[in-house]
Amino acid sequence: MTVQTEVTGFRGIWGQLRRNKMGIVGLVMLLLAIGMAIFAPWLAPYDPKAPVKITIDDIYAPPSAEHLLGTDDAGKDVLSNFIFGSRVSLTVGFFASFIAIAIGGTIGIIAGFYGGRVENGLMRVTDIMLVIPDLPLAVVLVALTRPSLWNIIFVIGILGWTGTARLVRSQSLSVKERKFVLRAKAIGGGNLYIIRRHILPLVLPLMVANTVLVISLAILNESTLSFLGLSDPTTLSWGQMLNFAFTRGAMSAGAWWALVPPGFGIVWVVLGCTLLGHGLEQILNPRLETHHLAVGKQMVSRSSQEGA
Amino acid sequence: MGRFRYPLKKAGWAALTVLFVIVLNFFLFRILPGDPARAGLRDPRLTQEAVEAIRVRFGLDKPVINCFENLNPLKLGSCAVNPLQTQFVIYIGNLLRGELGISYHSNRPVREILAERLWNTLLLVGVGQILSIIFGIALGVVAAWKLRTRIDYGALVGSLVAWSLPTFWLGIILLFIGSRHFDLPIGGKATPGLASSSNWEEWLDIGRHMILPTITFTIIFIGEYMLIMRSTMVDVLSEDFVLTAKAKGLNTYQILKDHALRNSMLPMVTIIALNLGFTVAGAIQIETVFSWPGLGQTIFEAVGRRDYPMLQGAFLVIALSVIFANLAADLFYSYLDPRVRAG
Numbered sequence: 195m196t197v198q199t200e201v202t203g204f205r206g207i208w209g210q211l212r213r214n215k216m217g218i219v220g221l222v223m224l225l226l227a228i229g230m231a232i233f234a235p236w237l238a239p240y241d242p243k244a245p246v247k248i249t250i251d252d253i254y255a256p257p258s259a260e261h262l263l264g265t266d267d268a269g270k271d272v273l274s275n276f277i278f279g280s281r282v283s284l285t286v287g288f289f290a291s292f293i294a295i296a297i298g299g300t301i302g303i304i305a306g307f308y309g310g311r312v313e314n315g316l317m318r319v320t321d322i323m324l325v326i327p328d329l330p331l332a333v334v335l336v337a338l339t340r341p342s343l344w345n346i347i348f349v350i351g352i353l354g355w356t357g358t359a360r361l362v363r364s365q366s367l368s369v370k371e372r373k374f375v376l377r378a379k380a381i382g383g384g385n386l387y388i389i390r391r392h393i394l395p396l397v398l399p400l401m402v403a404n405t406v407l408v409i410s411l412a413i414l415n416e417s418t419l420s421f422l423g424l425s426d427p428t429t430l431s432w433g434q435m436l437n438f439a440f441t442r443g444a445m446s447a448g449a450w451w452a453l454v455p456p457g458f459g460i461v462w463v464v465l466g467c468t469l470l471g472h473g474l475e476q477i478l479n480p481r482l483e484t485h486h487l488a489v490g491k492q493m494v495s496r497s498s499q500e501g502a
Numbered sequence: 503m504g505r506f507r508y509p510l511k512k513a514g515w516a517a518l519t520v521l522f523v524i525v526l527n528f529f530l531f532r533i534l535p536g537d538p539a540r541a542g543l544r545d546p547r548l549t550q551e552a553v554e555a556i557r558v559r560f561g562l563d564k565p566v567i568n569c570f571e572n573l574n575p576l577k578l579g580s581c582a583v584n585p586l587q588t589q590f591v592i593y594i595g596n597l598l599r600g601e602l603g604i605s606y607h608s609n610r611p612v613r614e615i616l617a618e619r620l621w622n623t624l625l626l627v628g629v630g631q632i633l634s635i636i637f638g639i640a641l642g643v644v645a646a647w648k649l650r651t652r653i654d655y656g657a658l659v660g661s662l663v664a665w666s667l668p669t670f671w672l673g674i675i676l677l678f679i680g681s682r683h684f685d686l687p688i689g690g691k692a693t694p695g696l697a698s699s700s701n702w703e704e705w706l707d708i709g710r711h712m713i714l715p716t717i718t719f720t721i722i723f724i725g726e727y728m729l730i731m732r733s734t735m736v737d738v739l740s741e742d743f744v745l746t747a748k749a750k751g752l753n754t755y756q757i758l759k760d761h762a763l764r765n766s767m768l769p770m771v772t773i774i775a776l777n778l779g780f781t782v783a784g785a786i787q788i789e790t791v792f793s794w795p796g797l798g799q800t801i802f803e804a805v806g807r808r809d810y811p812m813l814q815g816a817f818l819v820i821a822l823s824v825i826f827a828n829l830a831a832d833l834f835y836s837y838l839d840p841r842v843r844a845g
Contacts, residue, residue, distance in 0.1 A: 318515070321515070321519075322515075322518070322519045322522055325519055325779070325824060325825050325828050326519070326523060326779075326821055326824070326825075327778070327779040327782045327783065327820055327821060327824050328779055328783065329779075329782065329783035329786055330782060330783075330786065330801060330816075330817050330820050330821070331817070331821075333786070333801055333805060334530060334531075334813060334814075334817050335530070337805040337813065338530060338531065410666070414666075414668055417668050417670075417671075418668065418669070418670060418783070418787060421668075421670050421671075421787070421790075422786075422787075422790065422802055422805070423805070423806065424805065433668075436670070436671060436674065440674055440791070445674075445677070445678060445681075445688075448682070450678060453671075453674055453675065453678065454675070456671075457667075457668060457671035457672075457674070457675065460666075460668050460671065461663070461666050461667055461668070461671075464666040464668075465662060465663060465666040468662050468665060468666055469662065472662070485646070485649065485736050485739035485740040485744070486739055486740060486741075486744045486745045486748055
């Protein structure tokens with residue numbers, strides 16, 4: 195895997211990302227969701243925490259002018275819950291992936307840079323963790339601890355680092371062999387100094403791209419755990435909304451308005467992350483995008499591609 | 503002897519992983535706050551004697567491990583006890599005899615319940631995997647062949663959307679539509695109380711119950727298979743032997759089928775194996791939504807009922823299945839591509 199130094203600076207990445215349609219669409223989707231989370235109190239028509247007085251007709255009431263997306267099992271406004279739910283889902287996504295990237299990045303850099311026994315040991319641990327299925331283990335861990343948002347963040351974080359560790363390791367392996375690192379070593383630069391000044395800056399962009407993908411996984415995991423009823427019932431994430439709707443009769447009431455929006459929110463954020471992540475990956479790790487059976491102008495032989 | 507070095511090494515690591523999982527599985531349930539002794543026995547109506555009797559019945563009166571004064575910051579276990587009488591040794595001993603304990607909820611052996619449910623999960627996962635692999639490969643080949651056309655972009659975006667769908671939500675939506683508009687069953691594996699006159703009718707009933715879960719499963723997994731197939735296929739199609747085949751005058755179909763597809767299948771084997779963990783995750787969600795009586799639903803129910811032996815057993819069975827399936831895929835891969843044995 196070779197990396198073009200020209201595109202590894204963050205400014206260079208932005209320049210390329212602007213021309214990457216998928217990446218831009220993903221970025222815009224993600225920014226919209228973040229904006230919704232930040233401005234939730236101004237956007238939401240009702241306060242989800244405020245007590246409401248309801249009659250039987252307010253439960254699973256269909257969309258109306260008063261409640262644009264109808265009401266849920268407690269007679270509360272689905273739209274407001276949906277807008278505030280983005281806060282929980284994004285918080286979990288960001289914090290959990292921060293933990294995962296920190297663990298995976300550290301292990302990957304140490305393994306890649308030091309090599310030898312250290313690398314062997316760390317990668318064996320990674321392999322073992324990679325094989326153990328995440329979700330069942332997460333379910334067990336969360337079920338055995340008190341249900342709270344922080345427990346979920348922590349569990350998702352400590353189970354989600356394996357992919358990052360492998361990616362960062364292979365990247366630091368290739369960076370380590372580059373001339374300027376060897377020179378820095380020859381001059382007498384310490385290991386920590388070399389890691390901080392030479393390895394990290396070249397590994398970081400790839401880690402950022404990876405973070406975006408890890409966020410999407412974390413959000414999916416959070417929604418799944420919440421849907422399975424393992425989250426704190428007082429924090430209303432999108433997964434929790436679906437858990438309430440599914441277990442409290444939205445299906446038999448035909449209340450699609452309680453089922454569709456939370457799922458749509460999850461798909462929106464995860465798809466945004468995925469598009470942005472793939473866009474960044476394409477820039478940092480360019481793949482061949484043509485072949486011999488392609489038609490028209492794209493029909494180029496491999497050698498002329500590489501020469502260009 | 504050289505032939506066996508690679509398989510032996512792989513099997514050794516799998517064995518180590520199994521050991522790790524067993525130890526983890528035991529101590530997780532003893533150390534974490536919601537330990538079985540307290541959580542399972544919370545009913546205030548129980549008298550002290552009844553609680554004691556239950557603790558003895560499930561072996562919870564014994565210390566967790568023998569005391570290791572220096573190694574034991576958690577102060578588990580008492581020092582005055584015979585190591586063979588600790589919960590850990592008893593647990594390992596039972597495991598070796600294939601015993602997984604007794605369910606707190608149903609009072610039946612966990613092994614018996616899991617054995618029934620394992621087959622249901624395998625049926626659901628098997629059919630879903632086969633369908634998603636077939637469709638995923640087909641879509642990937644077409645997308646790679648029609649690279650940078652509308653078909654390609656359509657398939658690409660479709661796959662990314664499919665990848666982003668929460669499995670349980672897709673299940674809910676399909677269940678909503680299927681049960682309301684297509685008269686499909688709302689869950690379970692068979693219609694309760696259906697007097698089937700023949701095996702054929704019974705299977706037909708199970709098949710009808712499988713339609714929605716299987717569609718959910720297929721849509722969730724098709725995306726990833728398609729993306730991998732597409733990128734591998736693009737790589738293979740840019741190799742020189744494809745150009746040679748084209749120069750020989752072979753038509754596109756022949757090139758795709760005889761030259762490109764064969765060489766693109768190898769990475770798929772790895773991906774299918776690596777996907778097994780996600781497969782399990784998918785099964786838990788789908789079985790929960792569709793009340794399919796498999797391992798996934800068992801986990802879900804066990805969590806709700808605080809049925810720890812059940813949860814522990816189900817986790818062990820799932821983890822071991824994934825480890826062994828991974829090992830099998832590794833060995834199969836080295837058989838298909840002897841180069842990996844050298845590396």
